[in-house]
Amino acid sequence: MSGSFALVTGLHWGGVLFYVAAAILASSGMIFRKERLERIGMLLGIPGVLVHGAGILVWWRMVGHGPYMDRFEVLSANAWIAAVTFLVFSRVYPKLRSASIVVFPTVFIMIAAGLFFRPEIKKLPPTFRSIWLVLHILFYKISFGAFLIAFAFSVFYLMKKRNRLQRFERLPDLPGIDLLAYRFTGFGFAFWAIGMLAGSIWAYQSWNIFWNWDPVQTWSLVTWVLFGLYLHLRRFFDWQGEKAAWLFIACFMLALMSLYFTPLIESSIHAEYFK
Incomplete structure (x- = not known):
């Protein structure tokens, strides 16, 4: 069980690292008018969502229910849905990319806050x-x-x-x-x-x-x-x-x-x- 906890925590921190990098590059691209940096930042959000999502799935398998009982899983799932919503819409409407300066930091702060609450397995x-x-x-x-x-x-x-x-x-x-x-x-x-x-x-x-x-x-x-x-x-x-x-x-x-x-x-x- 401790190994599974370590895997979940590692995947979530991996997602945080991708989101942090995405926030830095996307924001720098906008501030310094570097379209390539902005585009790379947005692309980094994709592996962030994938790694983060894998962490949620592993946790889901561990606890046997969806992410809606513990503060950690609620915050993590909310962050994941927010990131996916943003990436999907920004793909269709490129003008939304500027919101990355708010969305990505919010997402990784929510994940980090959930991890600091110490994930607990709760019976449904x-x-x-x-x-x-x-x-x-x-x-x-x-x-x-x-x-x-x-x-x-x-x-x-x-x-x-x-x-x-x-x-x-x-x-x-x-x-x-x-x-x-x-x-x-x-x-x-x-x-x-x-x-x-x-x-x-x-x-x-x-x-x-x-x-x-x-x-x-x-x-x-x-x-x-x-x-x-x-x-x-x-x-x-x-x-x-x-x-x-x-x-x-x-x-x-x-x-x-x-x-x-x-x-x-x-x-x-x-x-x-x-x-």
């Missing part, structure tokens, strides 16, 4: 053995990946507006940055909603109730409503630019609290994980 409760739980968690992870990209472009907008990104010539213009933040917020909003719906079905399957105002459920709903308000204000009240960027950042901070802090509340049924 009977109520957690449901495909609806898997879908519930997966959709939230995809949503987080989309929101992380939108967060990067919201920050870019504020910094470029204040002329603090003069060297980042590869960034879109201000309206383009604003639009990317808006679109990825909409993408994340949709998956957050589907994640809540899948979670409600899982709750009914496990406890014969769709909704019981559990702290995690409540704050998840509040977060979704606020993201919906952001989208509503943009669509119907022409909120753009700095106002929209600041509102999104506030919503993103609330999303982090909903995902990583409310599960620590002991009265929550979600307290089975991330503690």
Whole structure:
């Protein structure tokens, strides 16, 4: 068993090294206007995802369930989905590559934080053995990946507006940055909603109730409503630019609290994980 732990830890630290190198090279490429460095940095994200993913699979085989019980595996899986989401979209939309300066550091910090929590093997409760739980968690992870990209472009907008990104010539213009933040917020909003719906079905399957105002459920709903308000204000009240960027950042901070802090509340049924 100790050998398996060492393998999981080694694969995760290997992923961290690739992500760190990807962050350094991609960021240097943007700052110093070296397209080749930026391209190499993005390419290094691929072996990072593969090595990191192998670590998750080995851990999955060890514990016998998906990565949604221990803080280490939750953080690792969230980081992996965020990295994959970013790499897939940046392949289709090259303008997204500039978000690597936010995404890759966030990913390797999450993995490192999970490793410092010391991975523990936890038994899966009977109520957690449901495909609806898997879908519930997966959709939230995809949503987080989309929101992380939108967060990067919201920050870019504020910094470029204040002329603090003069060297980042590869960034879109201000309206383009604003639009990317808006679109990825909409993408994340949709998956957050589907994640809540899948979670409600899982709750009914496990406890014969769709909704019981559990702290995690409540704050998840509040977060979704606020993201919906952001989208509503943009669509119907022409909120753009700095106002929209600041509102999104506030919503993103609330999303982090909903995902990583409310599960620590002991009265929550979600307290089975991330503690």
